[in-house]
Every structure is written in C-alpha cells, then in structure tokens.
Amino acid sequence: MINVFGRSLGTPSHLTRLVLLSALSVALMILDHRGHHLEKIRAGLNTLVYPIQVIAAAPAYVGRNIADFFTTRGTLREDNEKLLAERQLLLARLQQFEALEQENERLRQMLISAAQVADKVIAAELVEVSAEPFTRKVVVAKGSQDGVYVGQSVIDAHGIMGQVTQVAGRVSRVTLITDAGHAIPVVNNRSSLRALVFGTGNPDTVRVPYLTANADIKEGDLLVSSGMGGTFPPGYPVARVVKIVSDPDESFLNITAKPSAQLNHGKQVLLVWRGNVSKSGGKNK
Amino acid sequence: MRLGADGRRRMTLTGTFAAAVILAIMPFPTWAEPFRPDWVGLVLIYWCLAIPDRISVGTGWLMGFIQDILYGSLLGSNALAKSLVAFLVVRLHLQVRMFPRWQQAASVLGLLAANQLLVLWIRGAIGQAPETISYWTPSIVGALLWPWLFVILRDLRRRGGIS
Numbered sequence: 001m002i003n004v005f006g007r008s009l010g011t012p013s014h015l016t017r018l019v020l021l022s023a024l025s026v027a028l029m030i031l032d033h034r035g036h037h038l039e040k041i042r043a044g045l046n047t048l049v050y051p052i053q054v055i056a057a058a059p060a061y062v063g064r065n066i067a068d069f070f071t072t073r074g075t076l077r078e079d080n081e082k083l084l085a086e087r088q089l090l091l092a093r094l095q096q097f098e099a100l101e102q103e104n105e106r107l108r109q110m111l112i113s114a115a116q117v118a119d120k121v122i123a124a125e126l127v128e129v130s131a132e133p134f135t136r137k138v139v140v141a142k143g144s145q146d147g148v149y150v151g152q153s154v155i156d157a158h159g160i161m162g163q164v165t166q167v168a169g170r171v172s173r174v175t176l177i178t179d180a181g182h183a184i185p186v187v188n189n190r191s192s193l194r195a196l197v198f199g200t201g202n203p204d205t206v207r208v209p210y211l212t213a214n215a216d217i218k219e220g221d222l223l224v225s226s227g228m229g230g231t232f233p234p235g236y237p238v239a240r241v242v243k244i245v246s247d248p249d250e251s252f253l254n255i256t257a258k259p260s261a262q263l264n265h266g267k268q269v270l271l272v273w274r275g276n277v278s279k280s281g282g283k284n285k
Numbered sequence: 286m287r288l289g290a291d292g293r294r295r296m297t298l299t300g301t302f303a304a305a306v307i308l309a310i311m312p313f314p315t316w317a318e319p320f321r322p323d324w325v326g327l328v329l330i331y332w333c334l335a336i337p338d339r340i341s342v343g344t345g346w347l348m349g350f351i352q353d354i355l356y357g358s359l360l361g362s363n364a365l366a367k368s369l370v371a372f373l374v375v376r377l378h379l380q381v382r383m384f385p386r387w388q389q390a391a392s393v394l395g396l397l398a399a400n401q402l403l404v405l406w407i408r409g410a411i412g413q414a415p416e417t418i419s420y421w422t423p424s425i426v427g428a429l430l431w432p433w434l435f436v437i438l439r440d441l442r443r444r445g446g447i448s
Binding site for chain 2: 022026029042049135173180181203
C-alpha cells in the first residue's frame with residue numbers, strides 16, 4: 001500500500017466510498033427516471049432476483065395449498081352450486097350483450113368511427129411478495145415470454161387494477177391505480193364529465209382532484225375509464241365516489257373515491273390486450 | 286460437511302442479510318403492512334456497528350441496490366439511502382457501542398428515519414410521495430425491536446466466530 005500523508009491509498013476512506021457510491025446512485029436514478037435507459041438491464045436484474053421472490057412467496061403458497069387440501073366436500077359442493085348459479089346468470093346476460101354489441105357496432109358505423117373489437121384477455125397468477133413500503137404494486141407471473149408489454153392494462157372481475165410498468169422474462173410488475181402519483185383518465189358514467197383519478201398510496205382510496213364546485217358529480221357516481229391517452233381501454237369501471245367535501249377556501253372539490261377492483265385480495269388478475277383501437281378516439285365522445 | 290472458520294463467518298453474514306431481504310418482501314396482510322420494520326436496515330446497522338472494518342458503505346449500497354430491484358423502485362434510491370446509513374453508523378460506531386440499550390434504540394430510530402426521509406425526498410422528486418402519516422411507523426417499530434434484535438444478532442455473531 002502506498003502511504004500519502006499518513007493515509008493509505010490502497011483502501012479508500014469511508015467518506016470517499018460514500019461520495020463515489022452516491023454519485024453512482026444519482027447517475028442510476030437519473031438514467032432510470034429520465035430516459036428509461038435501464039429497461040433491458042432492469043429486466044435482467046429482475047430475472048436474477050426471481051428466485052428470492054419465489055422463496056419469499058413460498059410460505060404463503062404452501063399455506064394456501066394446505067388450506068385448499070383441507071377444504072371439505074361440503075364446502076366444495078356449496079361453492080360449485082353457487083358458481084353454477086352465477087354462471088347461469090352471466091350467460092343470460094351475455095345473450096343480451098351480443099345483441100347490444102352488434103347494435104353498438106351498427107351505430108358506430110353510422111357515425112363513421114372505427115368499430116371497437118373486443119379486447120383479448122388472459123389470466124395471470126399473482127406472485128405473493130410485498131412491494132416497497134407505501135407503494136402499491138404487485139408482481140404477476142407472466143412476462144415478456146408471454147407477450148406482456150409495458151403500459152398494458154390489468155383488470156380483475158370488478159374493474160381496472162392498474163398498468164404494467166416493468167417486464168422481465170417470466171414476471172412483470174403492475175402499478176396499481178392506488179399507487180401515489182398514478183393517474184388514470186375517467187369519465188363519470190352518469191354525467192359524462194371527464195376527470196382524472198389519482199392514487200394516494202393508501203390501499204383503498206383514490207382522489208379525484210381538479211374539479212370545481214359546479215362540476216356535475218355526486219356521491220355514489222361510478223367513474224369508468226375514458227380511454228383517453230390510449231393506455232387504458234375505455235368503459236371499464238375504475239372507482240366509485242364515496243365522499244365530496246366542498247371547502248369554500250379551496251378552488252377545487254376534495255373528492256375521495258373507492259376503487260372498483262379488489263386490489264388487496266385475490267390471487268389472479270387479467271391482462272388485457274387492446275382490440276382494434278378507435279382511430280378517432282380523441283374526438284368522438 | 287464441515288465448514289472452516291472463514292466459511293462459517295461468511296455463512297453467518299450472508300445468512301442474516303438473506304433472511305432480512307426475504308422478510309422485507311414476505312407477503313403481509315394489507316392492514317399490517319405499515320408495521321413491517323426495515324429488516325435490511327436493522328441488520329445493516331448491527332453489522333456496521335459490530336465489524337465496521339468489513340461491513341460498511343459498500344455493503345450498504347449493495348443491499349439497498351438489491352432492495353431497489355426487488356421493490357421495482359427507482360434504481361439507486363434505496364442504495365443511496367442505505368449507503369448513507371452505513372456511513373453514519375461507521376462514523377459513530379465507537380459512541381453508539383457504549384450507549385445503554387435504550388439510547389442505542391433511540392439512535393437506531395434516528396438512523397432509520399434518516400433513511401426513510403431520504404427515500405421520501407427522492408420519491409417526492411419524481412412525484413410519488415405517499416400521502417399518509419403512517420409512512421413513519423416502520424422506523425418506530427424498528428427502534429422498538431432493536432434491543433431484541435441486537436441480542437439475537439450478537440448470539441449469531443459469537444456462534445459464527447466473528448469478532
């Protein structure tokens with residue numbers, strides 16, 4: 001080791017190391033945030049840490065399997081009956097749906113706007129690992145090998161859950177609509193009022209900011225995706241308004257809504273591939 | 286199979302860090318989520334306190350980086366915060382070692398909070414700061430757990446022959 005002024009040059013001091021590593025961190029953060037240059041590297045790293053996620057998810061997985069194993073015949077029969085009844089009901093509704101879809105297509109043709117073809121949907125299992133504290137993200141066991149892409153919409157049986165933000169070979173990460181900073185364009189199903197729904201980081205509430213006191217919105221209104229911006233398919237339920245507070249000191253209403261999708265439980269999600277995207281999507285309402 | 290003294294030491298270190306990482310992403314019910322302490326931070330603080338000549342800024346950065354990948358957060362954000370925590374512990378290790386246990390826990394609270402504050406700033410800068418006061422509970426839970434964790438990790442260290 002070389003000694004300079006009583007200090008060895010062989011091993012850098014803690015401060016030097018901190019400064020160097022901080023510079024590296026800042027550089028990484030800027031590359032990751034600004035240019036999204038690190039997508040390939042991140043996909044590789046995600047694949048690398050996949051075994052850790054599998055190990056962490058293992059106890060929950062085993063526990064669920066044991067619980068499944070001990071499900072009694074009685075419960076299974078009950079479930080089966082319930083599901084059959086539900087299926088009957090859904091099939092009955094579907095008959096109407098097909099007629100409505102055709103009617104909708106005819107009407108759209110009369111309006112000379114591109115007809116919307118039904119979206120393709122596949123189911124994906126959740127990998128049960130926790131996200132960073134106070135972020136709302138989930139990991140699903142489908143990746144680029146299955147054709148998943150960044151920006152893809154994720155739904156469940158009740159509404160929109162979020163969008164895919166990172167893709168690795170076999171897994172991808174979904175940012176939920178409740179994640180802080182996530183926004184989704186919606187339209188009020190009752191009044192056709194357009195708005196944005198923002199996540200707050202809380203697990204079961206979202207915000208609807210930037211609406212003034214004269215906006216046509218009421219408690220109980222259903223907000224559905226508007227499809228503007230092209231990320232989310234239009235017409236899926238997003239959230240239901242639960243509380244509107246009007247503070248005369250503030251220029252906007254303080255609106256809280258509850259997501260329609262069951263974001264915090266359930267072990268399966270649905271990935272949506274857009275059908276034929278309407279070309280004049282921005283203009284026709 | 287018998288491990289040499291060196292192998293045993295390495296096993297103890299990797300084992301504790303691996304356990305911390307797995308505990309950090311282990312599934313939790315949603316209501317309990319805010320009470321999960323920063324396991325990786327706690328284990329890092331312990332080792333930086335015990336053997337600052339071997340575990341310090343570099344290890345802190347690496348552990349933070351692994352967290353970044355696992356969490357899918359902005360690459361480098363946790364790495365930066367963890368390397369800062371490691372640096373502070375290494376700087377203060379002689380004083381903190383002498384503290385009585387409750388005072389140590391108080392310093393741990395400060396260190397964990399500094400870590401969280403840095404991450405909060407970074408997340409705020411990219412517009413993803415959580416809007417909830419319970420953001421700070423993990424630091425408090427971590428500090429409360431410190432006296433017990435300290436004893437467990439000290440036993441493991443002695444059994445692993447690390448001094």
